[in-house]
Amino acid sequence: MPKKLKVQTKKIRVRFPPSPTGPLHIGGARTALFNYLFAKQNKGDFILRIEDTDKERSRLEWVQEIIDELKWLGIEWNEGPDIDGKFGPYKQSQRLDIYEKYLEGLLTENKAYYCICAPEELEARRQEQMSRGVVPKYDGKCRDKGYTSGVIRFRILEKKLKFDDLVRGRIEFDAGLLGDIVIAKNLENPLYHFAVVVDDYEMEISHVIRGEEHLSNTPRQILLQEAMGFYQPIYAHLPLILNPDKSKMSKRAGDMAVSDYHKNGYLPEAIVNFMAFLGWNPGTEKEIFSMSELIKEFSLGKVQKGGAVFNIQRLDYTNGVYIREKTPAKLLKLCLLYLPEDHKNFSEKTLEKIIEAVKTRMKKLSDVTELTDFFFKEKLEYDKNLLAWQTMGDGEVKESLERSYHTFKTFKKYITKDLEGVFFKEAENFNREKGHPIENRGYLLWPLRVALSGKQASTGPFEIAEILGKEKTLQRIQSAIDKV
């Protein structure tokens, strides 16, 4: 077995090793982000490695989805399955010969051995140990039996271990409590603990930054490193992302797939900003960070130790901030997907105006559909009672609408500011005639806005009128008048 002891290079090299058994989740994406941030900040390399040793559960389409969503988020790697590097290949299924070599070495040195215990038998023993209240661990039955087939087990050395975690400080374990672990089903089928250790070594990974769920796996991996004469990478275990009930955010819990947020109209900048604050904080009062600002400010030392509950309201807020920051042209481009088919009948300029008019009401891009639907409809459907402001009766609603109708007729071109000036005066006049409080413009403006939008809540009437133009505006008011 190759015994060249690699000295840890000065170069910072980190990796994100997803297993393609499902979509990329927020938890994984956050881990990828922290690795990326750390690498970029230190002018190091960020490697994407696909851990597809589980042939049954791994699927090519998941590999693609993980790649697509990571890229969408703006997390890019220096080496990976789609970008060759000198440490490739970057899919474990293509590195079988490498693992086999190390496996054979471990076997000949008697640091690993074949085990022929049947899974059912193992399970039964596990249950029995559990019921007796002892730690379930493999009893070493097949050790030193000289079997030449079966699964390959790694001999766990009984010793105390310690390592320094970058976010948690010194961690100590007693490996004597661990049972011999299966590291491969056979020479051609390595398992996680073994493969990850071999790859991190072969790929000269300097820092292993991963979720806390791996903290208790670390001693096994350190033992494996020692058995093969590898250097030990520096570890940093990130706090878990939790469900509202504080349980670990699992792959099955709800729609935590990055692709779901993507489809629903969350912006990558918002997701990245939000994820960065799940377990990390700059220590200042700045809350909105771009990727490049994060690269500058990020620090593992400021990473929280306790788990963080995923708070969707905060994501929504952050998303809104980024939406409002977009230029009209960019926002329109992003929203196109969520607009009705016939949006193509409208000019780009008009569409931009429509989006601008509803921008502050959007939490996510998909909201644009409902927010703007009335601009595209030929005929508005709404309850005529909606037209009444406060205590207005039908007769007054009609008068109010007719007043607006005639005022609109006097304009050639509809420009929000011009309309506003005249209508505000008109509203005062109307109130004076009707004996309403002068400042309560709703008597004139509310029925008008409802006539133009058909909605309880919407953009103001003058912006709508400007976008609709004279013909449609007049037509909508007329049909409101006909309603009452």
Next chain:
RNA sequence: GGUCCUAUCGUCUAGCCUGGCCAAGGACGUUGGGCUUUCAUCCCAAAAACCCGGGUUCGAAUCCCGGUAGGACCGCCA
């Protein structure tokens, strides 16, 4: 059950290492108010937390010990 980890407003967190500047700061959310024809944006304000118990000390959110609670792991998954 064992091992390991964690513990500040409902949530994300600052402060903790280097005790006093903390009658604990910010943000989301909530509530109230302002602006306003509505909703949203924006602005202002309020309510809201140091898990518990000991100890060390003139003084503890901060240090120590013990509880308690939560979580992760204990796979021929990763």
